[in-house]
Amino acid sequence: MYDATEAFWSQMYHANKMKQQAYSLCFAEPGHVDRKGTLAGAMVLGGSDTRLHTTPMVYAELMSKRGKFHLHLEKVYLQETRFDGDTININPPISSDLTTLNNVQIFEEALNNKGPVILDSGTTATYLTKTLERHFVNVFNDLVSEDIMEMAGNSRGVQKTYELTLRQLYQLPTIVFMIKAWQPPNSDDDNAKHDLSEKTHIPGMVGSDMDPRHAGHSILLRMPAQNYMARVHDDDMEEVDLTDLDSTATYNFHVFFTKQAGHGGVLGANVMQGHDILFDMDNQRIGFAESTCEYEVLADDEEDS
Numbered sequence: 001m002y003d004a005t006e007a008f009w010s011q012m013y014h015a016n017k018m019k020q021q022a023y024s025l026c027f028a029e030p031g032h033v034d035r036k037g038t039l040a041g042a043m044v045l046g047g048s049d050t051r052l053h054t055t056p057m058v059y060a061e062l063m064s065k066r067g068k069f070h071l072h073l074e075k076v077y078l079q080e081t082r083f084d085g086d087t088i089n090i091n092p093p094i095s096s097d098l099t100t101l102n103n104v105q106i107f108e109e110a111l112n113n114k115g116p117v118i119l120d121s122g123t124t125a126t127y128l129t130k131t132l133e134r135h136f137v138n139v140f141n142d143l144v145s146e147d148i149m150e151m152a153g154n155s156r157g158v159q160k161t162y163e164l165t166l167r168q169l170y171q172l173p174t175i176v177f178m179i180k181a182w183q184p185p186n187s188d189d190d191n192a193k194h195d196l197s198e199k200t201h202i203p204g205m206v207g208s209d210m211d212p213r214h215a216g217h218s219i220l221l222r223m224p225a226q227n228y229m230a231r232v233h234d235d236d237m238e239e240v241d242l243t244d245l246d247s248t249a250t251y252n253f254h255v256f257f258t259k260q261a262g263h264g265g266v267l268g269a270n271v272m273q274g275h276d277i278l279f280d281m282d283n284q285r286i287g288f289a290e291s292t293c294e295y296e297v298l299a300d301d302e303e304d305s
Contacts, residue, residue, distance in 0.1 A: 028293035115264030133257035172225035
């Protein structure tokens with residue numbers, strides 16, 4: 001599925017089965033696995049299906065012309081998850097207000113690690129520069145409650161094994177990536193300023209009042225705890241009851257800070273999960289819209305029609 005003439009989508013386009021050089025992937029989290037197969041989302045050839053979207057689609061600039069999908073990572077934030085009794089806001093809204101985000105301080109050049117940061121569905125976890133780890137851990141620990149840290153055996157930091165209830169899992173911080181946005185071709189700075197107020201009120205688009213350097217020129221991509229904490233499945237591969245907040249399971253942290261200088265980074269399938277992602281080669285952009293990625297919704301609509 002990468003950007004090459006031999007890719008499946010490219011063959012479909014050149015065989016006149018698609019009008020656009022584009023496709024979308026939408027990875028769901030079904031909560032269980034089955035040896036016979038598990039519904040895990042939807043793929044659309046030729047574009048994307050807005051019926052899957054729960055937020056407007058925002059677009060990152062596709063940095064590479066051919067090959068792998070390169071993005072420019074500008075900042076990494078951690079967002080605290082709000083919790084009130086049994087009410088957990090699992091998906092805090094993506095807002096233009098950056099005051100709700102805790103910046104993991106690191107220079108932009110170092111964040112991109114002097115190499116390409118790629119979006120890669122073929123890599124299950126996410127791999128970032130080693131330089132980020134200390135800064136990330138400090139902010140992460142400040143946002144995680146003591147009882148959750150105790151469940152990890154008082155281990156500070158990431159890449160640990162956690163025994164957590166779903167209630168505790170949902171209370172872990174959300175990772176938010178700021179990525180360079182796609183700009184329409186031939187749009188000069190004056191035109192960009194005119195539509196800035198409209199663009200910065202779109203969920204997922206960076207607001208103008210908080211960071212003028214990135215206003216309207218950056219998008220926010222959210223990665224909640226259920227994406228970066230990978231559940232260690234038992235041998236019997238039992239189903240997870242996502243309504244039982246007190247059920248306990250073992251989780252491993254699946255964001256790794258192992259990339260050495262010059263080796264870029266990888267935003268893997270766990271970052272992509274919960275989004276409908278449009279790979280639009282015609283316009284050199286990648287679109288992101290939050291989604292449950294429930295294929296059944298599309299199938300039911302087709303049956304009704």
